[in-house]
Amino acid sequence: MTPDTEQIARARADYREELAGGLEPFLLPRRTDCPWCGSERLTCRVRTRDWFQRKPGEFTVDRCGACGHVFQNPRLSEAGLAFYYRDFYDGFCADTIGRLFESAGPRFRASVAAVRPHVTPGTWLDVGTANGAFPAAARRMLPDTEFHGLDMGEAVLEAERSGRVARAFRGFLTELASTELAGAYDVVSMFHYLEHTQDPRRELAAARAALRPGGQLVIEVPDPESLSARLFGRYWMPWLQPQHLNLVPLANMRKELTGLGFTVLDVRPRPAHVRGDVIAASWFLLNRALPRDDVPWDARRPGAAARFVRKGGVLAALPALAVAQGLDALLAVAARRGRLSNAYRVIARRGA
Template sequence: MNAVNPGPEHSPRSRPRHEAVAALRPAYLAELADGPSVFFEPMRHDCPCCGSARIGGHLRLPDLIQHKPGAFRIDRCHACLHLFQNPRLNARGLDFYYRDFYDGLGEQQLDGMFGGRTKSYRRRAESVLPYLGEAKRWVDVGTGHGHFCEVAREVLPDVVFDGLDRSAGAELAELEGRVERGLRGAFTELAPGFAGSYDVVSMFHYLEHSTEPLRELEAARTALRAGGRLVVEVPDPDSRYARLLGRWWLPWLQPQHLHLMPVANLRRALSELGFTVVAEQHRSAHEPVDLVAAVWLALDEAAPRDDLPWLPARPGRSRRALRTSALLAGVPALVLATLADRMIAPFAQRLGLCNAYRLVARRE
């Protein structure tokens, strides 16, 4: 049973949060009646990247962001070092765990967060600019609400940006004028309809969410003209922060991140699909948030839960007050972690701490 998608007059934006949560609770609890096991595919016994049977448990995590029920295992392939969620969420599970994250209850918060990353988006556009050639048409896959495209147009005023996303964010991006066209749907299904139309396809922190990353890369090849550029930015599982911070490393992001590809694996996959990598970037792809995010995740896990529709009942007043007190007590640690992130950032690549990497590849 899926939660009914509320109409505009009943959306979480148009009512107090506690009322929106209460309205969603019956559907969530009904869906959880059979337990979280119904949200997973059977466990696989080989690597989805290279097919090796030499795989083993690497990490086991709960949902540290939304705190929805369930436990998630990340396996590592000992042959190619690919990391992947195992067992993987099925279609029902993907729907359940994404719901109210980018839309619904989480829409306003996420829109504000992504909208406030202007400097990061500008740096991203400027970093790939030297490798784009005479680009005129660009589609940003996994565009969300199109904030990157809005900023990138200032760096590349002659480029027409389209945005593609599975969510209604793509349509909203078009309505807000952030993209020329907002394309809603699965990239692998839509790409044949605009084969060879684009000079640039970008996937910024999109591929790790995909159930079949290689099919997404094939779709990019289809959408690009000969000589066009593919820009891929993903979390770097080889970052030393992944080992130092363990379960508190934000880019694990379970259960959303299904695949974490070492850079060598992605380079090899692109080569096999007929791409030539023209740039590999680590420092400019790094976001200095690892330490502050780790502190926040730990505090949020330790403090009593806020009101959430997948909880059987709303926490009482005393429990909510205790949560507020615990989070306020953690403010000094958050401030120190923020300062440390900024101080370390200039040396992140030299220290092997970059939390992401970016590849620019040419379609031959």
């Protein structure tokens, strides 16, 4: 449901109070070393903004010259994570994000098809499931599999109430994997989850703990080495700042999984491509050029003239956005043949 003017006005007072102290409390001190390997050979990969919600702040993504790890630096604090996640997966942006999840059905089904040659799962835990869009799509292909979902937000509880998952867990995988979830699953999936976490290595170890021996781990994450990242620069959709904290290169991912006792069964950069780079970058540029929409994290509501200009600008841009959508389809085809894929998929089997 789209929020009305009164809802936005009520939320504006809370945001105003939270922003009164500036943005400094939202960021930790800048690191001088790589969180993956400890090297101090850091360079700035990109400086960008929150193009989705247009909340305030500029964010730096660094790259390690020793291992290639890419990470947000300085990283968001707990207060920063709470501020920038608020009203994204729920609240004011919930409908928009929900539609994006639902549109991923074909990609989800392709992921299930990639797993089926390796295992016939009785139980499957989807980590970072949000509203349960993946289990809902996967159940059509695996009707005898019991799907569970784990996430931090309210949406995972609604996924259980609606029957999209048989059981919902609200919390952190790293806290539940060694107790309530230990050794319970034939498959654990992490679709665009690891990049949101503060310590991907701990998450991978937790996934191992939740799997039965011989169970499969399915990971899909943005590829920081993708050529599309260079092509779109600071407007590349998978930067998703400030939410994405760590982007792990494929070589680092394989090495870490092997060290945890996994056998890597399948690596597929191209089928994991998430369509939308062109239209997202086009929308980010358009949104930046037009007067701002009415959002509660802005100090005041836009005036009537600004709202008129914005509405007219969006209508005028619809043909260009349609062209961008067509270019995305062409990019998706090209991504299957080269290094333009913006993500990669790994399937690995837990050892005894």
